[in-house]
Amino acid sequence: MRSPFRTLPILLLTFLFLGPLPLRADDDDLRFEVLDVVGRVTTFGDKIATKYRLKRGHKVDEGDRLTTGPKGEVVLALKGKAHLHLGPNTQVRISRLDIPEFKARCQVNLVTGRIFVKLDPKSSPQFSVSAGEVLCRAHGTLFEVSRRKDLLWVASHEGSVTANVKTRPWIANGGQVLKFEKGRFRYKRHNLELGEKERLSEFKDHLEGLKSPKKKADPPMSPPPKAD
Numbered sequence: 001m002r003s004p005f006r007t008l009p010i011l012l013l014t015f016l017f018l019g020p021l022p023l024r025a026d027d028d029d030l031r032f033e034v035l036d037v038v039g040r041v042t043t044f045g046d047k048i049a050t051k052y053r054l055k056r057g058h059k060v061d062e063g064d065r066l067t068t069g070p071k072g073e074v075v076l077a078l079k080g081k082a083h084l085h086l087g088p089n090t091q092v093r094i095s096r097l098d099i100p101e102f103k104a105r106c107q108v109n110l111v112t113g114r115i116f117v118k119l120d121p122k123s124s125p126q127f128s129v130s131a132g133e134v135l136c137r138a139h140g141t142l143f144e145v146s147r148r149k150d151l152l153w154v155a156s157h158e159g160s161v162t163a164n165v166k167t168r169p170w171i172a173n174g175g176q177v178l179k180f181e182k183g184r185f186r187y188k189r190h191n192l193e194l195g196e197k198e199r200l201s202e203f204k205d206h207l208e209g210l211k212s213p214k215k216k217a218d219p220p221m222s223p224p225p226k227a228d
Contacts, residue, residue, distance in 0.1 A: 030097060030104065032060035032076035032084065035210050039072035041086070062097035066090075068113065075210060078106065081125045085203055087114040095130070114146040116203045133183035135164045140174065144200070152180040155192065157200055 034054050041054045045064040060066065060076055068074060068090045076084040081104050086092060090113025097106050104125035108115065119127055119141045129136045129145045131152050136145055140159010146152070154163045156172040163170045163178050163185075170185055172178045177189040177196070192200070 030078075030099060032078050032094070032097075034058045034060065034074060035077045035083075036075040036206075037073070039088070040069035041072045041074045042067050060094060062094050065093045075207065078104070078125070081120050081123045082106065082127060083116075083118040083207055084108070085116040085118075085207070087116075087199075089113050090115065110145055110147050112147055112149075114144065116142070116144050116200075118142050118203075118207060133165055134180055137162045137164070143172075144196075150182045154178040154180075155196060 034056050037054055037056060042051055043054050043058075043060060043064050043066045044051045045061060054060075054066070054074060066074070066086060068086050068088055070088055072086075072088055074086050076086075078084070091111035092113070092115060093109040093111070095107045095109045099105065104123065105127075106125060107128045107130060108117075110129055110131040115129065117127060117129065117138060119125060119138060121141050127138045131145060131147045134152055134154075136143070136154050138159070138161055140156060140161065142156075142158035143161045144153075144155040144157065146155075154161055154172055155177045156174055158174055160171055160173045161178075163172065163180070165180070165183055165185060168185075170178055170188070172188065175190070175192060177192065179186045179189070
């Protein structure tokens with residue numbers, strides 16, 4: 001039997017040379033929680049190889065695939081780090097979810113549809129969205145990615161987003177929109193259209209309502225009894 005006094009120095013040397021091992025996504029703090037869901041939203045996970053319908057309070061882990069129906073929407077929260085909103089007819093996969101060197105890292109693969117990503121500026125997690133040949137990296141706190149067949153739009157609402165195509169980076173600053181077709185850059189738009197502004201406003205209001213739910217008003221007090 002190996003003495004624990006011989007094992008301890010080996011572990012210390014391993015930690016010094018290799019650094020801390022990345023934490024796995026099996027901790028509740030490193031899984032998305034369903035804050036709100038509307039319509040039909042289903043998931044299929046690597047750990048639970050079955051398809052089921054998402055409800056409030058359910059957890060979403062690394063490797064899970066989510067699909068929203070024509071009227072389905074879902075808001076996910078990564079505790080103290082990020083919020084993710086999936087619009088109708090959206091398919092995504094949580095392709096990476098871990099904490100290397102004590103900083104959360106998440107990557108979502110967008111197959112089709114639209115997602116909003118809101119990051120907590122205090123924790124500043126590393127967040128990216130892949131869509132075909134385009135990899136979007138967040139440098140701000142709020143951005144949106146939409147994909148429909150061969151078309152892709154990347155909109156930055158707060159801060160900036162870098163969309164990388166192979167080795168070529170394209171940058172969208174706040175209020176700018178990038179368009180790609182079949183993985184090729186088409187143009188940069190320097191303003192949001194009316195529909196984009198409305199979706200952004202609805203998302204912000206919805207998220208604020210979930211984070212600060214309105215308290216129910218207290219019932220009116222009955223009048224004091226009259227004196228005889």
